[in-house]
Amino acid sequence: MDAILLQILNGLDKGAAYALIALGLTLIFGTLGVVNFAHGALFMLGAFCAVTVGKFLSYEVVTLDPSKLTPWGTPAETRTPIVQQWFGDFGAFLVDYSVPFSILFAIPIMLLIGVIMERGLIRYFYKRPHADQILVTFGLAIVVQEIIKAQFGANPIPQAAPVLLAGSADIGAIIGFDPGTVVYPYWRIIYLLFSGLIIGIVFSFLQFTTYGMVVRAGMADRETVGLLGINIQKRFTVVFGLAAVVAGLAGVMYTPILPPDYHMGMDFLVLSFVVVVVGGMGSLPGAVAAGFLLGVLQSFASMNEVKNILPGIDQIIIYLVAVVILLVRPRGLMGRKGVMES
Amino acid sequence: MSLFDDNVNRRLILKTGLAGAAIATAPFHFVRGAGAADYRNMPKGKSVIFGFNVPQTGAYADEGADELRAYKLAVQHINGEGDGGMLNTFTSKELKGNGVNGKKVEFVTGDTQTKSDAARASAKRMIEKDGAIMITGGSSSGVAIAVQGLCQEAGVIFMAGLTHSNDTTGKDKKANGFRHFFNTEMSGAALAPVLKNAFGTDRTAYHLTADYTWGWSQEGSIKKYTEALGWKTAAAVRTPLGAGDFSQYITPVLNSGADVLVLNHYGKDMVNSLTQAVQFGLRDKQVNGKDFAIVVPLYSRLMAQGAGKNVQGIFGSTNWHWSLQDEGSKAFVKSFGQAYGFPPSQAAHTCYVQALLYADACQRAGSFAPCDVAKALEGFKFDGMGNGATEYRAEDHQCFKDVLVVKGKENPDSKFDVLEVVEVTPRSQVEYKPDLLGGQLGSCNNGA
Numbered sequence: 001m002d003a004i005l006l007q008i009l010n011g012l013d014k015g016a017a018y019a020l021i022a023l024g025l026t027l028i029f030g031t032l033g034v035v036n037f038a039h040g041a042l043f044m045l046g047a048f049c050a051v052t053v054g055k056f057l058s059y060e061v062v063t064l065d066p067s068k069l070t071p072w073g074t075p076a077e078t079r080t081p082i083v084q085q086w087f088g089d090f091g092a093f094l095v096d097y098s099v100p101f102s103i104l105f106a107i108p109i110m111l112l113i114g115v116i117m118e119r120g121l122i123r124y125f126y127k128r129p130h131a132d133q134i135l136v137t138f139g140l141a142i143v144v145q146e147i148i149k150a151q152f153g154a155n156p157i158p159q160a161a162p163v164l165l166a167g168s169a170d171i172g173a174i175i176g177f178d179p180g181t182v183v184y185p186y187w188r189i190i191y192l193l194f195s196g197l198i199i200g201i202v203f204s205f206l207q208f209t210t211y212g213m214v215v216r217a218g219m220a221d222r223e224t225v226g227l228l229g230i231n232i233q234k235r236f237t238v239v240f241g242l243a244a245v246v247a248g249l250a251g252v253m254y255t256p257i258l259p260p261d262y263h264m265g266m267d268f269l270v271l272s273f274v275v276v277v278v279g280g281m282g283s284l285p286g287a288v289a290a291g292f293l294l295g296v297l298q299s300f301a302s303m304n305e306v307k308n309i310l311p312g313i314d315q316i317i318i319y320l321v322a323v324v325i326l327l328v329r330p331r332g333l334m335g336r337k338g339v340m341e342s
Numbered sequence: 343m344s345l346f347d348d349n350v351n352r353r354l355i356l357k358t359g360l361a362g363a364a365i366a367t368a369p370f371h372f373v374r375g376a377g378a379a380d381y382r383n384m385p386k387g388k389s390v391i392f393g394f395n396v397p398q399t400g401a402y403a404d405e406g407a408d409e410l411r412a413y414k415l416a417v418q419h420i421n422g423e424g425d426g427g428m429l430n431t432f433t434s435k436e437l438k439g440n441g442v443n444g445k446k447v448e449f450v451t452g453d454t455q456t457k458s459d460a461a462r463a464s465a466k467r468m469i470e471k472d473g474a475i476m477i478t479g480g481s482s483s484g485v486a487i488a489v490q491g492l493c494q495e496a497g498v499i500f501m502a503g504l505t506h507s508n509d510t511t512g513k514d515k516k517a518n519g520f521r522h523f524f525n526t527e528m529s530g531a532a533l534a535p536v537l538k539n540a541f542g543t544d545r546t547a548y549h550l551t552a553d554y555t556w557g558w559s560q561e562g563s564i565k566k567y568t569e570a571l572g573w574k575t576a577a578a579v580r581t582p583l584g585a586g587d588f589s590q591y592i593t594p595v596l597n598s599g600a601d602v603l604v605l606n607h608y609g610k611d612m613v614n615s616l617t618q619a620v621q622f623g624l625r626d627k628q629v630n631g632k633d634f635a636i637v638v639p640l641y642s643r644l645m646a647q648g649a650g651k652n653v654q655g656i657f658g659s660t661n662w663h664w665s666l667q668d669e670g671s672k673a674f675v676k677s678f679g680q681a682y683g684f685p686p687s688q689a690a691h692t693c694y695v696q697a698l699l700y701a702d703a704c705q706r707a708g709s710f711a712p713c714d715v716a717k718a719l720e721g722f723k724f725d726g727m728g729n730g731a732t733e734y735r736a737e738d739h740q741c742f743k744d745v746l747v748v749k750g751k752e753n754p755d756s757k758f759d760v761l762e763v764v765e766v767t768p769r770s771q772v773e774y775k776p777d778l779l780g781g782q783l784g785s786c787n788n789g790a
Contacts, residue, residue, distance in 0.1 A: 006593040014587055071664065071672065072679020077756075154403035156613045158650040161621075168623040181597055185621040188589070257621075258586055259613055259648060267586050302590035304577060314590070315582050 002172060002181040007299040009171075013188045013257075015295020016195035020250035021272040022279065022287035023202060024243035030219045030282040031236045034122055035130050037137040040269030041144040042244045045113060046251025047260035048148055049106035051157050054098045057083050097162050099255055106248045114244025118237050141265065149262040156259035161187040187256045194253050198246060199288055205242075206284070215239055219282070274322045280335020290333055294318050381711040382497040382789025383473045390445040390710060392417070392697065393474030395465050395489060396503065398453040402481040402609060405644055405689045409479055409503055410451065411682055412690035416697035419677070420447050427677035428698060431670040431726035436705040443704055454480055458488035465489045469496050475710050476501060478696050481689060483507030483556040490519040497789015499712045501696040504689040506608075506640055507556040508563065511740035512779025517786040518712055520719055520734060522699065522741045523692045526556070527774055529639050529659040530563035532745040532767035534571055536657060541602065541635050543572035548600035550591055550615060552607050553580040560606040564639050568604075576600040581611070588615040592622050601629040604637045612638060613648040620652040641748055644687050646760045653750030653760060660746045662691040662728050663763055671728040685758050695727045699734075713786040731769070737776035739783065745772050 021043055028036045060079035068076035084091040094101065121140065125133045160166065165186040172182030206212035218225045218232040225232045251260070258264065275294055279286030300306060301317040325332060385391070394413045397406035418424045422439030429437055441447055450472040452464025461480065468474040469492075477493050478501035480486045486505035493500035494516040502510055502521040506529070511521050547568055551561040557580070565575055576598045581591050592615070595603055603624055607615045619625070619636055627634035641658035664675050664685035674694060678686040686694070703718035704710050720736035729743035747765040754760050 002597055003594060006596065007590060010589045010593055013589065070679060071685065072676045074680070074683075149399075149403065154400070155644060156610055156648045158613070158617060158648060158652075160650070166621075168621070180627070183596060183623050185623075187621070257618070259617060261610065264586070267584065299590040304579060304594055307579070 002177050003303065005171075005177075005182050006184070007303060008296060009182075009184050009188075009192075011296030011299035012292055013192050013295070014298060015292035016192050017250055017254055017268065017291075018272055018275045018295055019288045019291025020195050020198060021247055021268055022275040022291050023199060023284060024247045025272055025276050026279070026282060026284050026287040027202075027239055027243040027246075029276070030284070031215060031239045032118075032122070032126060034125065035133045035137070036122070037134050037269065038117070038141040038144065039137075039243070039247055040265030040267075040272065041141040042110065042113070042247035042265070043251040043254075043268055044145065044148065044260065044262065044265030046106050046110055046248030047255050047264060048152065048251075049109055049248060050099050050102035050159050050252045050255045051152065051260055053102040053105050054159055057095045057098045057101075059083065099159055099161065099252065102252045103249060106252045107245055110245045110248030111241040113248075114241035115237055117244070118240035122240065123233075123237075141269070145262045145265065152262065154262060156261040158259040159255035161256035165190060191253050191257060195250065198249060202242070202246060203284065211235065211238075271318060274318050276332075278322055278325050278332055280332025282336060283332065283334040286332055286334030294321065297321060380788070380790040381713075383469065383475045385445055385473075385475060385710060388445055389448045390442060391472060391474050392447060392449045392700075393452065393465065393468035393472065393477040394449055394693075395452040395454055395461060395468065395477050395479040396693075397456045397481050397485075398451070400454075400456045402456045405481045405504065405609075405642070405687065406454070406479075408644065408687045408690040409481065409693040412678065412686060412694035413449065413478070413697055415677055415681060416694045416701075417447050417449055420698065420701045424681070425677055426673075428670050428674050428694070428727055431673050432698065432702070433725045434702050434706070436702050437698070442701045443708065443710065447701065450474055452479075454482075454485050454489075456482050456485060458484050461485040461489050462492045465492050466496070469493075469498055474498065476700055476715075478700065479503040479693060480505060483510055483559070484554060486510050486521075487514045487555065490514065490516050494518045494784070494787055497712055497787040499700065499715055501700050503693045503696065505556075507559040508779045509555055509559060509781075511738045511781075513781040515738050515740075515781045515783055517716060517739075517783045520696075520699075520716075520739045520741075522696050522734075524659075524661050524743075524745050524772070525740065526560040526563040526639070527779065528745050528772040529560070530567035531772040531774075532659050532747050532765070533564070533637070533639060533657065534567035535767075535771075536747045536765050537568065537637065538571050540657065541632075545571075545573045545602050545632070545635075546576050546600045546630070547573050547602040547604050547637075548576045548595045548598050549578035549604045549606055550588065550595075551578060551580050552583050552611055554583055556608065557583075557606050560639055561604075564604055564606065564637075573602070581607070581615070584611065586614060588618050589622070591615075592619050592624070595619075595624065596622065596627075599629070601632050602635045602637060604639065606639060608640055608642065609645055610648075612640075612642075612645055616649050616656070617652050625652075625655075641761060642688065643758070643761055644689070646750065647757060654752050656750045657764070658748055658761075660748050660761065661688045663688065663746055663748060663761060664691075664758070665761075665763060666728060666746075668728060668730070670726040674728060691728060698727070699724075711788055713788050716786045730766075733769075735776065737783075738779070738781075742769050742773050744769055 025039050059082050063078045064075040065078045066075045070076050168183045168185045171184050173179040215235055275290045279290030297317055302314040396409045419427045419429050421441055450468050452468050454461035465477045476499045480503040483505045486502045490500045500519040508525050508527050549561050551557040605615050624634050636656050638658040641660045646653045675685055703715045707714040707718040719734050722734045725731045732741055732743035734741050745767045746763050748761040749764045751762045
């Protein structure tokens with residue numbers, strides 16, 4: 001039972017990342033009709049916002065100490081962290097909480113990147129076939145990741161969770177299991193809650209604001225909304241920016257779980273597309289539900305008991321489910337009738 | 343009957359001709375390098391071209407960049423530029439800093455992308471288009487085995503870079519291929535006594551293993567040596583290469599009864615699985631009344647930097663480390679540090695050494711002909727290259743030397759100072775019989 005509970009937690013946690021990326025993908029596809037293969041790169045850029053803030057807060061002044069020599073004979077470097085030197089304990093607190101603070105940096109940056117991307121490139125491909133959109137956005141993703149690699153290198157760059165949240169919670173002891181049997185890292189629990197919060201905010205924005213109502217109307221019938229005198233294009237640009245922010249925040253908060261590297265976006269992109277297809281192209285609740293569902297399925301498929309019966313199933317389960325869904329219900333779990341069915 | 347019968351005359355002329363030809367050419371067989379008249383990419387001008395096939399893009403690009411730096415340094419030293427580095431400490435004094443066999447060394451580079459097909463394509467291009475006489479490099483066993491096979495077919499020497507799988511000089515060994523780097527068998531032999539001292543003989547291990555040739559090889563070797571100590575193996579679980587999030591593989595460890603987690607992962611997988619294992623509290627856990635332990639059998643300093651503080655106190659093995667205090671290591675660290683401003687990685691070291699060893703073998707053979715060079719390398723004993731007395735064993739083309747057991751440093755002095763050497767395991771302890779790992783060398787191929 002404890003093993004099942006742990007795998008459910010793993011699945012929800014993994015599914016949270018899938019759901020957040022898939023949510024942005026669905027927003028873009030639902031509003032602009034664009035298949036955005038650069039969305040994984042936005043997730044990665046968000047993670048590197050955290051890396052940048054971490055580097056900035058850990059910035060050290062390097063002075064040479066001629067009294068000490070390196071093994072290759074040059075004066076040794078003495079490094080002094082500036083922020084801690086200037087602000088003392090508060091500086092140390094800033095460094096410790098650099099990942100949560102990165103959210104404040106990532107929101108405007110990702111919004112700007114999203115808007116520039118949409119205005120500068122994506123809008124020229126609205127009326128082009130999906131194949132063109134895939135090619136150009138995939139190319140853009142490669143360009144972005146190569147820029148990041150040139151700047152930050154190819155190796156993962158670890159980002160620590162705040163010391164207070166670096167340990168694990170003994171969930172087993174709380175819910176009546178033996179102590180130590182169901183242990184889960186605090187930061188992963190926070191990630192799960194954070195993704196729930198972001199999903200809630202996005203849904204509330206679309207559901208309960210006038211702006212969101214217009215966007216939803218545009219998703220349903222762009223031409224009619226345009227005929228009403230509403231500049232739906234401008235709103236869609238903002239939606240693209242919003243999707244970039246969601247992907248970026250997912251990336252920021254994921255950095256203590258997975259040390260970011262230039263390729264992490266690609267690793268998530270394909271799975272997230274499968275999530276969108278399973279959930280139903282253009283369906284926001286479908287994307288979220290499928291994200292969590294596939295995350296949990298993937299975790300269960302990784303259990304030794306399952307792998308002993310079906311070796312390698314953990315690597316194909318998501319695609320297997322996608323194949324079955326596409327055969328049985330082409331529009332996905334919660335997709336609108338007609339979408340992907342014609 | 344005529345004295346000069348037609349048949350007899352014909353036979354006589356043929357025999358005399360053949361005998362004459364044999365006598366005329368015989369002395370050249372005993373002249374060093376005389377057989378070098380006909381081999382693939384025989385250098386004709388004043389220079390000879392080496393092919394450096396390293397990952398310049400992809401997950402191991404940083405390691406590849408370090409390898410390339412080392413190769414460039416080696417070429418400088420062979421050509422007489424710079425401070426000479428390890429040529430000053432190398433026991434063979436054949437190389438004089440004026441190139442190899444009177445020819446200046448030039449190089450071309452290829453990008454393996456850490457993919458076997460891309461690595462073979464770039465090696466093929468360097469051999470066929472650029473005229474490379476030798477191919478060296480790589481940061482993956484899959485790539486090394488693929489490129490080694492290509493070099494064997496093409497008839498050029500392959501000097502393997504960072505490849506740790508037993509198979510490279512085991513079941514997939516080739517007559518044209520040579521490896522300086524150690525292997526998983528040696529890692530197991532070196533680590534076992536240290537693990538016994540640190541954790542005792544009553545332990546239960548849980549293996550997480552990268553699902554490809556190197557991972558299987560590593561898992562097999564560590565299981566073999568730890569089980570010989572008396573350890574039990576709770577489970578050995580294969581994980582997909584590049585899994586990213588290993589949480590679903592780590593959580594079953596919590597209640598498996600195991601008190602040691604062996605991470606048969608390298609590179610990014612090692613960084614991620616180790617980071618996540620620590621996050622799940624495994625390093626601080628108590629099982630069976632003992633402190634839970636994590637072991638990373640193959641360490642890379644570049645990757646250990648990626649795992650940050652999570653490597654502290656964790657044991658592993660490595661081929662070489664920049665903190666070694668022998669004259670060869672000091673000379674190399676000095677050259678590399680002055681050129682680039684930071685210490686070299688083990689990948690850089692093995693590549694640098696391989697380039698020098700190849701050049702030295704050509705010089706000793708007086709030829710670039712692959713089979714002459716292979717003969718010069720086989721059984722070659724040397725020192726002054728950072729690993730103590732070393733031998734290129736003739737039977738499997740594997741270098742035998744001391745192996746380092748390292749531990750993540752508790753209080754590092756700098757970002758490069760992440761590992762400390764806890765044991766230098768002597769060669770005698772890691773050496774094994776040539777037929778242990780299977781395979782056949784086959785015949786050397788000159789490519790003519």
